Amino acid sequence: MTKRTKLLIAVSFPIQFIAIKILASYPAFVETYYSNGLYPIISKIFRVIFGWIPFSMGDIFYTIAGILIIRYIYKNFRLFRTEFKRILLDTYIVITITYFAFHLLWGMNYYRLPLYKSLELDRKYSTEELVNFTERVIAKANTIQYQITQNDTVKVEIPYKTSEILDKTGNGYENFSAKQPQFTFTHRSLKTSLYSSFLTVMGFSGYINPFTNEAQINRKIPVYKFPVTASHEEAHQIGFSAENEANFIGCMAALHNDDIYFQYGAYNFMAWHCLREVHNRNPEEYERLKLTLHSGIQKNYDEVRAFWTSHKNPLKPMFKFTFDQFLKANNQSGGILSYSYVVSLLVNYDKKHTLVP
Structure with a gap:
């Protein structure tokens, strides 16, 4: 991932945050276009892909993510003082991508009509x-x-x-x-x-x-x-x-x-x-x-x-x-x-x- 791409992703976080807060004020819009529009399509696709597997793929993904996080910390712990800007940017990017994926794939349902x-x-x-x-x-x-x-x-x-x-x-x-x-x-x-x-x-x-x-x-x-x-x-x-x-x-x-x-x-x-x-x-x-x-x-x-x-x-x-x-x-x-x-x-x-x- 290039430095420019990282910066663009980093800049997107406050934009995402503001956009979600604005959408939260329009539950009827979220209900119509996300909860009864985009989300059912996303949800059905994932259930078709993972539903037939007898064990939890999500738990497997969490395990892999945990291993990668531990590996990253191990490799970069001693470099924090000299490369703290890069490490903080990498962490911020992961948080930004996770935040986006969470709301796109499921989280916007929190803001639908009661x-x-x-x-x-x-x-x-x-x-x-x-x-x-x-x-x-x-x-x-x-x-x-x-x-x-x-x-x-x-x-x-x-x-x-x-x-x-x-x-x-x-x-x-x-x-x-x-x-x-x-x-x-x-x-x-x-x-x-x-x-x-x-x-x-x-x-x-x-x-x-x-x-x-x-x-x-x-x-x-x-x-x-x-x-x-x-x-x-x-x-x-x-x-x-x-x-x-x-x-x-x-x-x-x-x-x-x-x-x-x-x-x-x-x-x-x-x-x-x-x-x-x-x-x-x-x-x-x-x-x-x-x-x-x-x-x-x-x-x-x-x-x-x-x-x-x-x-x-x-x-x-x-x-x-x-x-x-x-x-x-x-x-x-x-x-x-x-x-x-x-x-x-x-x-x-x-x-x-x-x-x-």
């Missing part, structure tokens, strides 16, 4: 509406838990292999998109991550690789969490970057799946998030509702809590803080708390479409 607007939903809801919805969700979760186990004190265990669970996610999207075409999903590219142990240390259940459009699942998490987690990451694949929106879409895909274990995962997920929000608004109602939950469902919650507790480590808060700042820098003002905002979408979607009879 989902509640495209679905024409209310944004607010009353505590009474929340409690009513939570009561119905718990009743349905109890029914399905008992239907599976024939005992309200037994936790649900999914009898499928991981590959079978991942294969079944498509059915939920097919059924849900029949009602909401914007969630149509084709060419699955869903895999367990080669770095599942590292994801566990970081405290994450999965992630979307923005450079290969592969959905990654932490294979170490409790298996009953796989249906909603996998569907959540696929929601990212089809262009919904916001965590609360991916939570909602993933939950809806699992809920509309013909498989009863996916349906249980969805109701279990909804009950947990709704109970947390009830606790925030009305602790007395929370205590009342919690007593109506089958102990078998509570055992599933305890299983997840025990898993993450057993993997506590001093680095986890740092990773969480970093991801929180990343979300805030990408149009999610609530940061990591935005995961829980899914309750607003659930309650207001139910008001309009009677999600839970």
Whole structure:
């Protein structure tokens, strides 16, 4: 790469940054021309290229990138004092190219129209509406838990292999998109991550690789969490970057799946998030509702809590803080708390479409 080319790339970074900030002020434009225009083409191409490969190519690319970075540092560490301008320019260029690729291949979805607007939903809801919805969700979760186990004190265990669970996610999207075409999903590219142990240390259940459009699942998490987690990451694949929106879409895909274990995962997920929000608004109602939950469902919650507790480590808060700042820098003002905002979408979607009879 010539020095002139390097300088041109370096100069492009502030231009990119300003352009993205301007586009962020026009979510309807991003929605029309990127999220429903350019991005679906890019996304489908990458899923076709990498989807058939049984392991994560994105994780392989990250490994190679890590090796190259270590090699570069090793070769240039002693030269930093004499060639610091070249080294800083090289670093700046890598950051600039990565920044451009991230936004072109996936990241601009952070600036699309909020989902509640495209679905024409209310944004607010009353505590009474929340409690009513939570009561119905718990009743349905109890029914399905008992239907599976024939005992309200037994936790649900999914009898499928991981590959079978991942294969079944498509059915939920097919059924849900029949009602909401914007969630149509084709060419699955869903895999367990080669770095599942590292994801566990970081405290994450999965992630979307923005450079290969592969959905990654932490294979170490409790298996009953796989249906909603996998569907959540696929929601990212089809262009919904916001965590609360991916939570909602993933939950809806699992809920509309013909498989009863996916349906249980969805109701279990909804009950947990709704109970947390009830606790925030009305602790007395929370205590009342919690007593109506089958102990078998509570055992599933305890299983997840025990898993993450057993993997506590001093680095986890740092990773969480970093991801929180990343979300805030990408149009999610609530940061990591935005995961829980899914309750607003659930309650207001139910008001309009009677999600839970």
